[in-house]
Amino acid sequence: MTPAEEFAEVAARFGEVVAGVRPEQWDDPAPVPDWTARDVVRHLVEWFPALTHGLPVAVAPGPSVDDDPAGAWSAFQRGVQDLLDDPDSAALVPTNPNFGGVPLGEAVTRFFSTDVFMHTWDLARATGQDATLDPERCAAMLSGMEPIDDLLRQSGQYGPRIDVGEDADVQTRMLGFIGRDPLWRPPARA
Helix, strand or coil, X not given: CCHHHHHHHHHHHHHHHHHCCCHHHCCCECCCCCCEHXXXXXXXXXXXXXXXXXXXXCXXXXXXXCXXXXXXXXXXXXXXXXXXXXXHHHHCXXXXXXXXXXXXXXXXXXXHHHHHHHHHHHHHHHCCCCCCCCHHHHHHHHHHHHHHHHHHHHHCCCCCCCCCCCCCCHXXXXXXXXXXXXXXXXXXXX
């Protein structure tokens, strides 16, 4: 699968979850400590420019996440897809040393599409939607992350690993690995 195809698939699923959020749910708690459902979208939209830093391309700003999180995601998703669909843009090499000097398309696959995939669970769980993730993608991600466990923990991007047992399904094991409590549920609405 090309970076453009992978992003399209992962972002479409996230977009389905975004579309399923009711207006009153955007400020509900998310499984990431101190985050709301709105913050999940904000995180994805706001950290992406680090991937294009120093490149002659950017995603045009859309609506504010504060005012219209669904519109912000939709505009952002189209902008990222446009970058990946353009072979010249996808081949540019970001200058950010954290991304290993790889072409933008590969950097999006390694760092951003995986983040969108994982945060799909956060947003779905925060808003009471189906939080089932693709088991093959969960397995591939888990097998890629386990050998670099210490590096990932030191990055500060993952919480402490949660023991879910070796007999748990692959999604549960992947969630536990990244520090998510697979049993997390939003608090009951008053």
